[in-house]
Amino acid sequence: MLVMENNANRFICNYEDISDSYELLEELGRGKFALVKKCRNKKTGELFAAKVYGKRAGRRGERAKALNNEISVLGIVPPHPRIVKLLEVYHGQTEVVLILELVKGGELFERLLQESVGLCEAQARRVIRQILEAVRHLHQNNLVHLDIKPENVLLVSHDKDSDIKLVDFGLAKMLKEGEIIRDMVGTPEFVAPEVINYEPITLAVDMWSIGVLTYILLSGSSPFLGDSQQETYSNISHVDYDFEEEVFDTISDNAKEFITKLLVKKSSKRMTVEESLNHPWMRMPLSADTSLESETSPSKSPTLKVDRTRYRRSEVQI
Numbered sequence: 001m002l003v004m005e006n007n008a009n010r011f012i013c014n015y016e017d018i019s020d021s022y023e024l025l026e027e028l029g030r031g032k033f034a035l036v037k038k039c040r041n042k043k044t045g046e047l048f049a050a051k052v053y054g055k056r057a058g059r060r061g062e063r064a065k066a067l068n069n070e071i072s073v074l075g076i077v078p079p080h081p082r083i084v085k086l087l088e089v090y091h092g093q094t095e096v097v098l099i100l101e102l103v104k105g106g107e108l109f110e111r112l113l114q115e116s117v118g119l120c121e122a123q124a125r126r127v128i129r130q131i132l133e134a135v136r137h138l139h140q141n142n143l144v145h146l147d148i149k150p151e152n153v154l155l156v157s158h159d160k161d162s163d164i165k166l167v168d169f170g171l172a173k174m175l176k177e178g179e180i181i182r183d184m185v186g187t188p189e190f191v192a193p194e195v196i197n198y199e200p201i202t203l204a205v206d207m208w209s210i211g212v213l214t215y216i217l218l219s220g221s222s223p224f225l226g227d228s229q230q231e232t233y234s235n236i237s238h239v240d241y242d243f244e245e246e247v248f249d250t251i252s253d254n255a256k257e258f259i260t261k262l263l264v265k266k267s268s269k270r271m272t273v274e275e276s277l278n279h280p281w282m283r284m285p286l287s288a289d290t291s292l293e294s295e296t297s298p299s300k301s302p303t304l305k306v307d308r309t310r311y312r313r314s315e316v317q318i
């Protein structure tokens with residue numbers, strides 16, 4: 001039954017054996033290439049997430065590429081509390097199933113939908129700090145995620161101060177010294193200018209997305225979203241965004257400076273993950289985040305903003 005072992009606790013198995021070991025339960029979510037279901041280990045009763053990739057080649061073989069990226073990156077990244085764990089891979093004729101640690105609190109995206117504007121600043125800071133911890137671990141291992149967005153950040157519980165885990169390594173890559181990678185991949189609203197311009201990909205691509213994500217978490221709005229994809233790309237290329245007064249006048253200068261130092265066109269001038277963790281906005285004591293309700297929350301303001309730039313689930317991938 002066991003065909004190959006590629007890491008201490010990650011096994012590659014025959015698909016035919018999956019029903020011996022797991023009972024597939026309800027759907028948890030779906031993305032471009034995969035369907036994710038809750039599943040139960042028949043022996044231990046423990047719950048996991050099964051990410052089912054159909055084997056049919058997608059456009060330009062993208063599905064196969066995503067599967068390959070996910071298995072190779074999650075297979076080599078040393079375990080980290082903020083990164084979803086891959087436990088087993090079942091290879092079948094028509095499907096490949098990844099057995100992942102189950103993350104029970106839903107997507108950060110859904111959490112954002114509960115707020116009329118954005119999260120309060122302390123909550124946003126806590127989420128971003130944990131994302132930075134996950135990304136620091138990836139970057140220390142020369143891995144770049146390339147698809148950081150609210151749908152790919154999951155909450156461990158339904159509590160307001162829940163911890164997070166980063167998922168979806170379908171675009172993730174290992175950057176090797178001396179090797180130049182150019183790839184037009186990502187989700188339009190989150191991609192860095194160098195990706196649009198087909199310039200080399202570096203770890204800094206993730207830092208740009210974290211800048212976009214921070215803006216969205218604090219405001220509920222997408223900073224570069226235009227009326228067409230073309231316009232979105234033009235806004236990104238010109239770093240054309242602003243801190244709309246109505247929402248951002250209750251947000252601290254430190255938070256705005258944090259975003260400004262990530263949304264920098266020249267990738268070498270952008271804050272690195274280490275610099276971001278050391279930025280004054282992040283260095284506010286953890287104790288400040290324990291009383292999450294103590295800061296002014298834009299969501300408590302009566303002016304509900306229903307506007308065109310409100311962040312919605314991104315259906316498009318480049």
Ligand code: ADP
Nearest residue numbers: 028029030031032033034036049102103151168
């Ligand atoms: P895709 O590459 O197709 O976008 P994802 O890995 O992002 O696939 O999974 C799609 C969705 O499934 C996620 O946005 C999330 O809602 C859900 N999901 C993925 N992994 C897990 C997990 N380990 N635990 C719980 N839900 C998950």
Ligand code: MG
Nearest residue numbers: 031151152168
């Ligand atoms: Mg996804």
